[in-house]
Every structure is written in C-alpha cells, then in structure tokens.
Amino acid sequence: MKKQMLSLFLALALTGCAAPGPGSTSAPAESGAAPAGSKAPASASQEESGYDRREAIERPEIGAEVVIDPPYDFDPAEMVPDDFGDYFTDCDHPTQVSTYKLAEGTDIENEVTVLQGEEEGPTIYIVAGVHGDEIAGWMTGNLVKKIGIxxxxxxxxxxxxxxxxxxxPRVRYVTEQEDLNRSFPGDPEGNMAQRVADSIYQDIQRVDPVFLFDLHEARANAENKDFLGSSLIYTDLSEMSDMYLEMLMATESGELCSERFNFYGPGPIGSINNTVTTQLGIPTITVETYRGYELERRIGDQLDIVEYVLRYYGLI
Ligand SMILES: [Zn+2]
Incomplete structure (x- = not known):
C-alpha cells in the first residue's frame, strides 16, 4: 500500500499534475483535514510547553471566512518563542556558532548565522521569512539558530x-509592493528587493549548499487565489525525490507534522526556489504552513520538516 501511494505521488509530481492554476478546483488542498491515524506521543518538551503538535484540527472549507494568525500563547514580539527551544530531539551537540554579514555597511545589511558541527558533513542553507509577515517561517529560522548539530x-x-x-504591522514586501520572492536572482543596481535578492543569491552561490530551505507561510482562503494550505513546493525533484516523497508519505501517515502536506511545483519565476534550483542546480524545498492555524502548530510543523531534512542529510 505504502509503495503504491509513493508511486502515485511520484507519478503525479513528475507529470506536474500537482500544480493547480489560479482558481483551480482540483488542488489537493481541498480534501481537507489531517489523517485520523495514530499519533506519536508528545515528547517531554512538548508536554512542558503544553503544546501538542499532533492534535487534529479541522481545516476550514475553501471560501470559509478565516482568521489570519489566530491567537497564540506567547508574545509575538519575541523573535524566538522559548517554548520551542528544545523541540528537536538529540540536537544538543557541541556546535561552533558564528555570524557574518550580507551587504555589510549598506541599507540592505543582514546577518547569516552559521552552525558548525564537530564532524565532517554537508552544508544546508536555510532562508526563512522572505515574506516578512509569514512569522512561523522566520520564527522557525530563528529557533534553528539555537540547536546543536x-x-x-x-x-x-x-x-x-x-x-x-x-x-x-508586519508586511509581506520589502518596501511598497516590492516582492522579494519575485526578485531573484536580483540586481545589485535594482530596487531594494532586487538588491536584497542579489545579496542572498550571491551568498547561496558562494556557499554552494547541498540543499536549500525556503521557509514561508500560506495565506488564508481568498477569492480568485490559490489555496496552498500546508505544503512542500519543489521546482525539480531529481536530486531529492526519495526524501521529498518520504516526507510527504510521513505527513500522510501522521508520523510527521500535524496534518497531511500538499505538494506543488514548480516555484514561480523570480522566486528563490525556482531560481536557485534552475540556475544553481541546488535542490530546494519551500515550506508553507497555513496561516489559519495557531502559530504554535505552524512552527511545530516547520520544525518537523527542518528536523527531518537535517537528519536525512546526517547533520543531526
Ligand atoms: Zn511567502
């Protein structure tokens, strides 16, 4: 059974059937709620935080009115919610932590944190919060800065x-209507979003990771717009098909994340996903969590996915 489903995923994914057009009614997102299968027991840290990521929550129907970013238990002004600090299992290895700047001394300066494990291993690059109001994306990035690999x-x-x-209030864009995720590979002489995109793209090219994470969030239902729901977006599966499909299967069976994740591809033109995959040949997954859920759940799901990939590549 499992193998059959895996083949089905593969067939759908490779033929591009998974990519819905605007207003499509065939998006897998519509079939709804998390599987009712058995859930793994919560870890000690989850019990302490009072948050159970496996708790089933019904996904709203398409077109239903949805509260974006419903209330959550911790102060959203905190860039890193403490409750999730020890969320990863077995991630307290001695680790060298350093930082460096992108576009140092300019108006688009930003900081990259580097975790270096004691043993040799591959490099993974995580870009979180390309859209500023997708808070579970960048809160997850900030939390991963605290782990030991x-x-x-x-x-x-x-x-x-x-x-x-x-x-x-927080906004999606860099400034005005400049969408960073339509500005790659960027332009050092362009508008602010294009300059930011260029600084990020150049750094990814320099670091040359084996894998790139792009952590986002999905908007609530809206008229005439795609509903992505919680999903994993790819542009080319050839370098990572096993891992990608195993992750989808794990969300389907309830072993990973709070619900079944959808799959889509390719990333839009100008997105970091599409550009890094096609121009640099680096396998990339964009993680989208649905903003109609509570923040704890969204961060929990993002951390699940990140942990899965770090483990897959042998970093933890
Ligand atoms: Zn986004």
Missing amino acids: RAGTVHILSPANRWGAEAD
Missing part, C-alpha cells in the same frame, strides 16, 4: 526580509 554546517538567514518582519 552533530556534523556538517547550517547557514541560517532569518528573517531574510527583516524590513517586512520588523515593520509594524
């Missing part, structure tokens, strides 16, 4: 769109 290297840029994340 066994091997390899992790670069973390979070929030990548710190201007949007620091605005009050």
Whole structure:
C-alpha cells in the first residue's frame, strides 16, 4: 500500500499534475483535514510547553471566512518563542556558532548565522521569512539558530526580509509592493528587493549548499487565489525525490507534522526556489504552513520538516 501511494505521488509530481492554476478546483488542498491515524506521543518538551503538535484540527472549507494568525500563547514580539527551544530531539551537540554579514555597511545589511558541527558533513542553507509577515517561517529560522548539530554546517538567514518582519504591522514586501520572492536572482543596481535578492543569491552561490530551505507561510482562503494550505513546493525533484516523497508519505501517515502536506511545483519565476534550483542546480524545498492555524502548530510543523531534512542529510 505504502509503495503504491509513493508511486502515485511520484507519478503525479513528475507529470506536474500537482500544480493547480489560479482558481483551480482540483488542488489537493481541498480534501481537507489531517489523517485520523495514530499519533506519536508528545515528547517531554512538548508536554512542558503544553503544546501538542499532533492534535487534529479541522481545516476550514475553501471560501470559509478565516482568521489570519489566530491567537497564540506567547508574545509575538519575541523573535524566538522559548517554548520551542528544545523541540528537536538529540540536537544538543557541541556546535561552533558564528555570524557574518550580507551587504555589510549598506541599507540592505543582514546577518547569516552559521552552525558548525564537530564532524565532517554537508552544508544546508536555510532562508526563512522572505515574506516578512509569514512569522512561523522566520520564527522557525530563528529557533534553528539555537540547536546543536552533530556534523556538517547550517547557514541560517532569518528573517531574510527583516524590513517586512520588523515593520509594524508586519508586511509581506520589502518596501511598497516590492516582492522579494519575485526578485531573484536580483540586481545589485535594482530596487531594494532586487538588491536584497542579489545579496542572498550571491551568498547561496558562494556557499554552494547541498540543499536549500525556503521557509514561508500560506495565506488564508481568498477569492480568485490559490489555496496552498500546508505544503512542500519543489521546482525539480531529481536530486531529492526519495526524501521529498518520504516526507510527504510521513505527513500522510501522521508520523510527521500535524496534518497531511500538499505538494506543488514548480516555484514561480523570480522566486528563490525556482531560481536557485534552475540556475544553481541546488535542490530546494519551500515550506508553507497555513496561516489559519495557531502559530504554535505552524512552527511545530516547520520544525518537523527542518528536523527531518537535517537528519536525512546526517547533520543531526
Ligand atoms: Zn511567502
């Protein structure tokens, strides 16, 4: 059964059937709620925080009125919610932590954190919060800065769109209507979003990771717009098909995350996902969590996915 479903996923994914057009009614997002299968027991840290990521919550129907960013238990002004500090299991390895600047001394300066494990291993790059108001994305990036990895290297840029994340109220764009995720590979002489995109793209090219994470969030239902829901977006599966499909299967069976994740591809033109995949040949997954859920749940799901990939590549 499992193998059959995996083949089905593969067939759908590789033929591009998973990518819905605007207003599509065939998006897998519509079929709804988390599987009712058995849930793994909560870890000690989850019990302490009072948050159970496996708790089933019904997904609202398409078109239903949805509260974006419903109330949550911790202060959203905190860039890192403490409750999630020890969320990863077995991630307290001695780790060298350092930082460096992108576009140092300019108006688009930002900071990258580097985790270096004691053992040799591959490098993974995490870009979180390309959209400033997608808070579970960059809060997850900030949390990952606190873990200890066994091997390899992790670069973390979070929030990548710190201007949007620091605005009050927080906004998707870098400034005005400049969408960072339509500005890649960027332009050092362009508008602010294009310059930011260029600084990020150049750094990814320099670091040359084996894998890139792009942590986002999905908007609530809206007229004439795609409903992505919680999903994993790819542009090319050839370098990572096993891992990608195993992750989808794990969300389907209830072993990973709070619900079944959808799959879509390719990333839009000008997105970091599409550009890094096609121009640099680096496998990339964009993680989207649905903003109609409570923040704790969204961060929990993002951390689940990140942990899965770090483990897959042998970093933890
Ligand atoms: Zn986004």
